[in-house]
Amino acid sequence: MFKTKLLIGTVLLAASLGTMAAEWQALPGKAPEPADNPTTPAKVELGKMLYHDTRLSANGVLSCNSCHNVMNGGEDNRSGSIGVKDQRGGRSAPTVWNSAFNSVQFWDGRAPSLEAQAKGPVTNPIEMGMKSWDDVVARLKAMPGYQAAFTAAFGPDSISADNAAKAIAAYERTLITPNSPYDKYVGGDKSALTEQQARGMQTFADVGCVSCHSGPAFNGPTLPEGTGFYQKFPANDNGALEAMYNFSADLGRQAETKNAADAHLFKVPTLRNIALTAPYFHNGKVQNLEDAVKIMAKLQLNKDLTAEQSADIVAFLNGLTGEFPKIEMPRLPAYANKAFPAE
Amino acid sequence: MFKTKLLIGTVLLAASLGTMAAEWQALPGKAPEPADNPTTPAKVELGKMLYHDTRLSANGVLSCNSCHNVMNGGEDNRSGSIGVKDQRGGRSAPTVWNSAFNSVQFWDGRAPSLEAQAKGPVTNPIEMGMKSWDDVVARLKAMPGYQAAFTAAFGPDSISADNAAKAIAAYERTLITPNSPYDKYVGGDKSALTEQQARGMQTFADVGCVSCHSGPAFNGPTLPEGTGFYQKFPANDNGALEAMYNFSADLGRQAETKNAADAHLFKVPTLRNIALTAPYFHNGKVQNLEDAVKIMAKLQLNKDLTAEQSADIVAFLNGLTGEFPKIEMPRLPAYANKAFPAE
Ligand code: HEC
Ligand code: HEC
Ligand code: HEC
Ligand code: HEC
Ligand SMILES: [Ca+2]
Ligand SMILES: [Ca+2]
Ligand SMILES: [Ca+2]
Ligand SMILES: [Mg+2]
Numbered sequence: 001m002f003k004t005k006l007l008i009g010t011v012l013l014a015a016s017l018g019t020m021a022a023e024w025q026a027l028p029g030k031a032p033e034p035a036d037n038p039t040t041p042a043k044v045e046l047g048k049m050l051y052h053d054t055r056l057s058a059n060g061v062l063s064c065n066s067c068h069n070v071m072n073g074g075e076d077n078r079s080g081s082i083g084v085k086d087q088r089g090g091r092s093a094p095t096v097w098n099s100a101f102n103s104v105q106f107w108d109g110r111a112p113s114l115e116a117q118a119k120g121p122v123t124n125p126i127e128m129g130m131k132s133w134d135d136v137v138a139r140l141k142a143m144p145g146y147q148a149a150f151t152a153a154f155g156p157d158s159i160s161a162d163n164a165a166k167a168i169a170a171y172e173r174t175l176i177t178p179n180s181p182y183d184k185y186v187g188g189d190k191s192a193l194t195e196q197q198a199r200g201m202q203t204f205a206d207v208g209c210v211s212c213h214s215g216p217a218f219n220g221p222t223l224p225e226g227t228g229f230y231q232k233f234p235a236n237d238n239g240a241l242e243a244m245y246n247f248s249a250d251l252g253r254q255a256e257t258k259n260a261a262d263a264h265l266f267k268v269p270t271l272r273n274i275a276l277t278a279p280y281f282h283n284g285k286v287q288n289l290e291d292a293v294k295i296m297a298k299l300q301l302n303k304d305l306t307a308e309q310s311a312d313i314v315a316f317l318n319g320l321t322g323e324f325p326k327i328e329m330p331r332l333p334a335y336a337n338k339a340f341p342a343e
Numbered sequence: 344m345f346k347t348k349l350l351i352g353t354v355l356l357a358a359s360l361g362t363m364a365a366e367w368q369a370l371p372g373k374a375p376e377p378a379d380n381p382t383t384p385a386k387v388e389l390g391k392m393l394y395h396d397t398r399l400s401a402n403g404v405l406s407c408n409s410c411h412n413v414m415n416g417g418e419d420n421r422s423g424s425i426g427v428k429d430q431r432g433g434r435s436a437p438t439v440w441n442s443a444f445n446s447v448q449f450w451d452g453r454a455p456s457l458e459a460q461a462k463g464p465v466t467n468p469i470e471m472g473m474k475s476w477d478d479v480v481a482r483l484k485a486m487p488g489y490q491a492a493f494t495a496a497f498g499p500d501s502i503s504a505d506n507a508a509k510a511i512a513a514y515e516r517t518l519i520t521p522n523s524p525y526d527k528y529v530g531g532d533k534s535a536l537t538e539q540q541a542r543g544m545q546t547f548a549d550v551g552c553v554s555c556h557s558g559p560a561f562n563g564p565t566l567p568e569g570t571g572f573y574q575k576f577p578a579n580d581n582g583a584l585e586a587m588y589n590f591s592a593d594l595g596r597q598a599e600t601k602n603a604a605d606a607h608l609f610k611v612p613t614l615r616n617i618a619l620t621a622p623y624f625h626n627g628k629v630q631n632l633e634d635a636v637k638i639m640a641k642l643q644l645n646k647d648l649t650a651e652q653s654a655d656i657v658a659f660l661n662g663l664t665g666e667f668p669k670i671e672m673p674r675l676p677a678y679a680n681k682a683f684p685a686e
Contacts, residue, residue, distance in 0.1 A: 052414060061425055066404065071395060072675040077683040082404055085429060279682040288680040327672045332415040337631040339622040340420040 024201075025216040026183040027272065027322065031100030031173040034225060037115060039170045042153040047171025049149060049330040050164055056122050056136055058129035059084050060340050064121065064168070068096035070175060070327060073276030079284030084129035090250070092284030097324075098272045100173040101217035107282040109228035109267040110256040114169035119161055133161035139341070140164070145333020177273060177322025185319070193319050200316030203309050208301045218271035218320070230265040233282075234299035241295060245285040252282070275318045289314050367544075368559040369526040370615065370665065374443030374516040377568060380458060382513045385496040390514025392492060392673040393507055398482060399465050401472035402427050403683050407464065407511070411439035413518060413670060416619030422627030427472035433593070435627030440667075441615045443516040444560035450625040452571035452610040453599040457512035462504055476504035482684075483507070488676020520616060520665025528662070536662050543659030546652050551644045561614035561663070573608040576625075577642035584638060588628040595625070618661045632657050 033039050050056060051064045067081040068074050074095035080088040091107055099105065104112055111117035121127040122136055130136050140146040140159050150158045153167055182201070184192035193201065204210060212231050215221055220229030234247055242248055253262035266282060279285065280292040293310045297303045305313070376382050393399060394407045410424045411417050417438035423431040434450055442448065447455055454460035464470040465479055473479050483489040483502050493501045496510055525544070527535035536544065547553060555574050558564055563572030577590050585591055596605035609625060622628065623635040636653045640646045648656070 054409075054412075059425065059429070060419070060421075061404070061409065066397075069397075069675070071672050073677060076403070077678050077681075078403075079682055082402065086402070275679065276677045278678070278680050284682065287682055324674060329414050329670045329672055331667060332412070334416060334619045335420050335621070336618065337621050338420075339422055339627065339630055 023210065023214060024186045026186045027098070027101070027176065027178045027180070027216045029176075029178050031098075031176050032225070033173060034113065034115070037166045037169060039173050040153065042149075043167045043170035044174055045330070046149040046153045047167035047169065048327070049146070049332055050168050051171050052330055053332055055139060055332075055335065055340065056128060056130070057084055058131070062128050064096070067093045067121075067127070070096065073097065073273055074099075074175070075277055077278060079279050081127070083124070083126040087126040089126055091282050092279065094269060095273060095277050096172060097175050097177050097322075098217055098270055100176060101270065102219060102267070103223040103225055104228035104267055107250075107266050107269070108253045108256050109230060110253075112226035114172050115162075115165045118165040118168040118172075136164070137161065143333040143335060145331075149333070174325065177324055180272070180322040181319040182316075183322070194315065196312055196315040197319045198316075200312030200314070201319075203312050204316055207297060207303055207305065207309065207313075209296065209313070212268045212300065213271050220268045229268050230262075231268055231300070232264050233266045234264070236299050236302045238299055241299060245281070245295070246283065247281065247285075247299075250282055271317060272320050272322060275321050289317060293317070366553065366557060367529045369529045370441070370444070370519065370521045370523070370559045372519075372521050374441075374519050375568070376516060377456065377458070380509045380512060382516050383496065385492075386510045386513035387517055388673070389492040389496045390510035390512065391670070392489075392675055393511050394514050395673055396675055398675075398678065398683065399471055399473070399479060400427055401474070405471050407439070410436045410464075410470070413439065416440070416616055417442075417518070418620055420621060422622055424470070426467070426469040430469040432469050434625050435622065437612060438616060438620050439515060440518050440520050440665075441560055441613055443519060444613065445562060445610070446566040446568050447571035447610055450593075450609050450612070451596045451599050452573060453596075455569035457515050458505075458508045461508040461511040461515075476507075479507070480504060486676040486678060488674075492676070517668065520667055523615070523665040524662040525659075526665065537658065539655055539658040540662045541659075543655035543657070544662075546655050547659055550640060550646055550648065550652065550656075552639065552656070555611045555643065556614050563611045572611050573605075574611055574643070575607050576609045577607070579642055579645045581642060584642060588624070588638070589626065590624065590628070590642075593625055614660060615663050615665060618664050632660060636660070 037043075051070075054060050054063045054066075056063060062084060065071075067076050067083075069076060074097035075093040076082075079092050080090060081093045083089060094107065100114060104110075105114060105117035111120065119133065123130050123132060137159055140150075146159060150163060150167075154163045181192040181197065185198070185201075190198075204213075212220060212229075223229055230253060233252070234241070248264060251263055253265040254260065256262075274280075275289060278289065279287050280289070281295075286292045286295060290310055293313050294305055297305045297310070380386075397403050397406045397409075399406060405427060408414075410419050410426075412419060417440035418436040419425075422435050423433060424436045426432060437450065443457065447453075448457060448460035454463065462476065466473050466476060480502055483493075489502060493506060493510075497506045524535045524540065528541070528544075533541075547556075555563060555572075566572055573596060576595070577584070591607060594606055596608035597603065599605075617623075618632060621632065622630050623632070624638075629635045629638060633653055636656050637648055640648045640653070
């Protein structure tokens, strides 16, 4: 199984090196939607309320937005996120921007969809810390404003964990950032990238980054939802880098599947808006993009980039910062006539 | 001094009881602005960024909005707010909605303006916990996006505590909620309040609530910025209520002035959007509006309201929930190429 996966990676590498020019893809203006959860305005509005509502956490301090700040790069610029009671998690929060273009969610791909993912953090004891979804549902039911918003999205008496997750996923599918300089360039506007950025784009292809970071979101080939594109990280042993950054401490997908063949497999992450989401890698141990690029070349491709090559690639990656849609703040329902219970 | 203040209160009481009808005032559509900080779009935009930016707190988790949620009633529905490291404060957070209509800020009025107030929480060790404003300024200066936003608002090289406070205050002056059912009623639309609400409005006047809660924001007469309208709370002793709610534990204005004459003086707070801001009073010990109304009548006016009277007043107070302006989320500057420092 592990072999097959590595093989897929290798095949793609060969293919992409051959047909570079044809493969550059702009980000679609719309994210794919699953058949059983079509995006509607009412769902998006409800999802936005839930996503930004701190009352989905035990102490009422954290919302999804606390760790995935959509006013910014869609995460928290930390190596480990801060959950309820100041607890730290062991992995760095990935950006929620364009997560709709991931075919699986989490660094290890353990959630097959945004819907499946959205139920996790709320009851994770070191994230939002609710005892159960029943408790969340009870809180939501106590607010007439949520009754109304769920009714608009899903029909009467529809407050449930599943529908909350569907609504959050629908909101997330609106969180996409098209029209980066790269997208404009690919669309034909050759002035959208600087000379250095265009050179970096070619280097990104030539050295082999595209063998993994292909597709419109630079997270691999477009696969059906639930099918992950995983790669071993680090792919090559390097004692010095391991001593500095400890990448191998995390078993990656194996921790989930308990399958030794999955050791250190990680989902290939998107590189969109990567300039905004320092620090880098699953453990957030690398502070800046220059270092991240050099480390990738060394550990994944066994190459030492020249200073010019890595500077050019970094310039190119800066061209992947897209246009962020304007978002109106949701109006949150009143917790009427009593104090918030988590006191 | 204490005597004079009580006297002012008494004079107003007599006056207002005489000329009730003339005194009902709608909320102006625009908040007053101080001469030295006129509101401009660039300041409002910058102020919105700062207000919603958790990087103004030591651990990067709390923004002004954490305790004064503008997606909701403008506070946190808690008796004591939760600051950095899960610390609790001793007073309940007042709403930021319509705070621009307060002539002084804080329960004890110790800040003479929104500008003066805005500098406090950031370095308050149990609120946002920054060591100094110098540290905040250093963080802001590290972000080119803030350089640009300050330049747009105040000219080049203008990042400072004073300008940050001015911008936040300018944003707060946009946080006003006109066009409540009450405002429409006062404007001539007699169908805007229900019969019960209109009756409650009359009762609110007749029993004497308006002697303190007068003016367009129901927080007393319009006074120059910096001049507070204070009242003793509790005004009448009541052992049973004191045993239940401990209102006298807080010395109010005396804690600030060290003047015995200021013991238990509190600013008369606004009643706008009061239905959204449970729990009530400076210590947030009272859960619901019915109880708050009865307690006010007893402690401030030495009256026992009938069940009908208090229900009518509550209905009226529900008519003070205004229209909340739509607010677009700010885009926050990137903390580029490094992890957030507070790790
Ligand atoms: C306390 C911090 C925290 C909170 C709160 C939080 N997350 Fe996350 N989120 C993380 C971390 C850390 C990961 C990565 C965990 C992993 O891969 O094992 C993650 C992963 C994700 C992913 C996967 C993205 C990807 O590219 O794989 C999505 C989507 C997501 N979160 C959405 C949400 C939503 C929706 C909520 C609220 C319901 C939420 N998060 C609340 C920290 C948080
Ligand atoms: C063999 C597959 C593979 C190749 C080749 C590859 N990457 Fe990666 N890349 C990954 C995987 C897997 C991760 C996630 C590693 C982790 O943190 O667990 C990753 C992570 C990254 C990250 C950090 C993303 C984040 O959000 O923290 C950057 C930046 C990056 N790659 C850039 C590059 C560049 C530039 C190249 C070429 C020099 C490259 N990659 C080549 C598989 C690859
Ligand atoms: C940790 C919670 C917390 C944070 C963070 C916080 N506040 Fe407050 N705020 C309070 C509390 C509690 C009070 C009342 C304190 C008192 O009266 O002594 C208050 C009072 C105020 C008032 C006075 C309102 C009135 O009616 O008197 C304003 C205005 C205000 N805060 C704005 C802000 C701004 C602006 C920020 C960010 C720069 C901020 N607050 C951050 C809890 C907080
Ligand atoms: C003599 C002055 C005075 C009178 C009369 C008065 N109030 Fe108040 N009111 C205050 C003061 C001062 C406070 C703030 C008390 C505190 O929490 O420290 C207050 C607080 C309140 C609150 C809670 C506000 C909040 O945000 O927690 C409500 C509700 C209220 N008053 C309603 C009424 C009603 C209804 C009446 C008439 C039955 C009334 N008041 C009469 C002075 C007065
Ligand atoms: Ca990151
Ligand atoms: Ca003022
Ligand atoms: Ca309150
Ligand atoms: Mg998907």
